[in-house]
Amino acid sequence: xxxxxxxxxxxxxxxxxxxxxxxxxxxxxxxxxxxxxxxxxxxxxxxxxxxxxxxxxxxxxxxxxxxxxxxxxxxxxxxxx
Numbered sequence: 428x429x430x431x432x433x434x435x436x437x438x439x440x441x442x443x444x445x446x447x448x449x450x451x452x453x454x455x456x457x458x459x460x461x462x463x464x465x466x467x468x469x470x471x472x473x474x475x476x477x478x479x480x481x482x483x484x485x486x487x488x489x490x491x492x493x494x495x496x497x498x499x500x501x502x503x504x505x506x507x508x
Contacts, residue, residue, distance in 0.1 A: 431479035435472040444476050454497050 436444060450457075459473055466473075475496075481503070490496070498505070 429480055429483040431483040431485060432477065434476045434478070436474035436476055437472040441474065441476070451497060 434444065435441065463473065
């Protein structure tokens with residue numbers, strides 16, 4: 428697969444990336460924001476910015492703790508399998 432970039436938003440540079448985006452109203456009630464202190468410090472990041480080009484993507488996987496994501500396409504279409 429062509430490159431697909433995952434960038435952890437739980438670091439300082441993540442705040443810079445977030446300045447360019449708004450969370451859609453449907454996703455503003457974030458249960459993880461309420462629970463983040465309940466997870467151990469070594470649990471790992473829970474917020475990601477992902478970027479890929481044509482024909483990029485990930486291998487089939489299960490997200491941590493059965494989490495969900497919202498996605499945006501700038502152009503084109505995406506096939507979910």
